[in-house]
Amino acid sequence: MTSLRLGPLLRQVDWETGTTATVWVEADRPCAVEVRCERGGGSCDTFTVAGHHYALVVVTGLTPGAETPYEVLLDGDRVWPEPDSRYPPSTIRTPVPGTDDAVVAFGSCRWAAPAAGTHDPVGPDVLDALATHLAADPGARRPDVLLLLGDQVYADETSEATRRWIAGHRASRGTGADAPPDQVADYAEYTRLYEESWLDPGLRWLLSTVPSCMIFDDHDVIDDWNTSEAWLADMRATPWWQERIMGGLMSYWVHQHLGNLSPAELAADEVYARVRAAEDGTAALRAFAERADADPASVRWSYRRDFGRTRVLMVDTRAARVLDEQQREMLDAAEADWLRQQALDAPEDIDHLLIGTSLPWLLPPMIHFTEAWHAALCRGERGARWARFGEKLRRAADLEHWAAFPSSFARLTSLVAEAGGGGPHAPATVCVLSGDVHHAYVARPWWPAGRRPSARVYQLTCSPLHNSVPAVMRVGFRFGWSEFARGIGHLLARHGRVERPDIRWKRTGGPWFGNQLMTLALRGRVARLRLERAEREQGGVRMATVLHEDLTPAEPAPDRP
Secondary structure (H helix, E strand, C coil), rough: CCCCEEEEEEEECCCCCCEEEEEEECCCCCCCCCCCCCEEEEEEECCCCCCEEEEEEEEEECCCCCCCEEEECCCCCEEEEECCCCCCCEEECCCCCCCCEEEEECCCCCCCCCCCCCCCCCCCCHHHHHHHHHHCCCCCCCEEEEEECCCCCCCCCCHHHHHHHHHHHHHCCCCCCCCCCCCCCCCHHHHHHHHHHHHCCHHHHHHHCEEEEECCCHHHCCCCCCCCHHHHHHHHHHCCCHHHHHHHHHHHHHHHHHHCCHHHHHHCCCHHHHHHHCCCCHHHHHHHHHHHHHHHHCCCEEEEEEEECCEEEEEEECCCEEECHHHCEECHHHHHHHHHHHHHHCHHHCCCEEEEEEECCCCCCCCHHHHHHHHHHHHCCCCCHCCCCHHHHHHHHHCCCCCCCHHHHHHHHHHHHHCCCCCCCCCCCCCCCCCCCCHHHHHHHHCCCCCCCCEEEEEEEECCCCCCCCHHHHHHHHHHCCHHHHHHHHHHHHHHHCCCCCCEEEEEEEECCEEEEEEEEEECCCCEEEEEEEECCCEEEEEEEEEEEECCCCCCCCCHH
């Protein structure tokens, strides 16, 4: 009997008609995959990559405004739901077309949780806690989408169990001798990471019943991925990097990127067509990955999803970078143009614009100015000696957020103001959603008089889902928001001859630490934010509310921070 190796993952639900969804699975052999509902369904054959067999099933004929249980069959045998599962049946909830009500949950940075009953050194997993909560209360409002903002797997920080598996895998195949023993080296080893993470029972059920959107960050490939031109040259000089980046891009395309695409986008995707048409799609997918690595501008990983009157733009801030020190950009020209077009498209159709970027736009001011200062050093503002120091500092301290790309920071700031506008069709909110920094906070920017957008603008940062942060970094993040720290940042900026940005911003909530999840409840032009943290309780875990705030109060926003 054919077995279900991974999944199912409910990836997309169509908000335009409320009748279509996509479901991703991995089987243990080539087979026909069917998603069966009482009303509606879909089927397709698997495609093969590196000995693994996948399918992304387009489910049609669903009823708008309904909750529909589904089953997964492989070659006619039911393999999901699992018998005797403690979780309710997986369902597909479809919206009523035209609704203006959406619930968007988001966060980033998830180490795979250890097996149940074993010690978890970083505390309870917030997605496991969410699964427990939703399973216990089937009538509870589920998120309409879960935005996973990067580091869904950690290719460079593996568990002890995975390191043992890697050693055995390499010994049996005679491969990977030159690769770091505690990091993955190729596609096969990447699949181990996804299995370790996505076979967690709570997360597996959650992803089978809550749609998800994903985008990578550095640890999905390697820490500091594309931090600088010098870093990339160093990586390409190693004997193991080429296979590592091929495995990272290929596995991301299969496990994460495909499910980000709508059925119409899938039908038009030439790479997907070639992979599905081949008896073994490995060569076709590898050719795509080689092109994506050699010419990042030839591929777009960013994408747009509309949830009623809420628009989500998920932005690639890793592969799309321009690394030339004299013209560093977070996004290449084509990517920046795409973001601008999507953000400003049909403003009359949206009430809320959400820009998902794994790296925060607004950081604690001292960190912001430190990153802008070091970027000036690296481009030679203070000479070659300071430039060498700046490169070492960049790698040691992970100084690579939007602030480290000053022109890109300015461009995003301008776009946010323009999208927030002052005309009759301005959205109620423009929110930049981020993770990466292993804590959560809310920040608000202020523009000079006469330039303030009418939309309320927020930086909402939430991380980690399941990870940790050293105590010294907690102190640093708190200190970074202080006025004294801001003054230190200004001194560094002066040394680097860095211009101050046109805006000021301040933290209005946080910093909060722990394994946590933010949720936006959007209805009409009202936006409410909730932050919840996973906490242990007798016999399990729970979601503890840390913050519940109205982001669109009736009173006007102040003119100054």
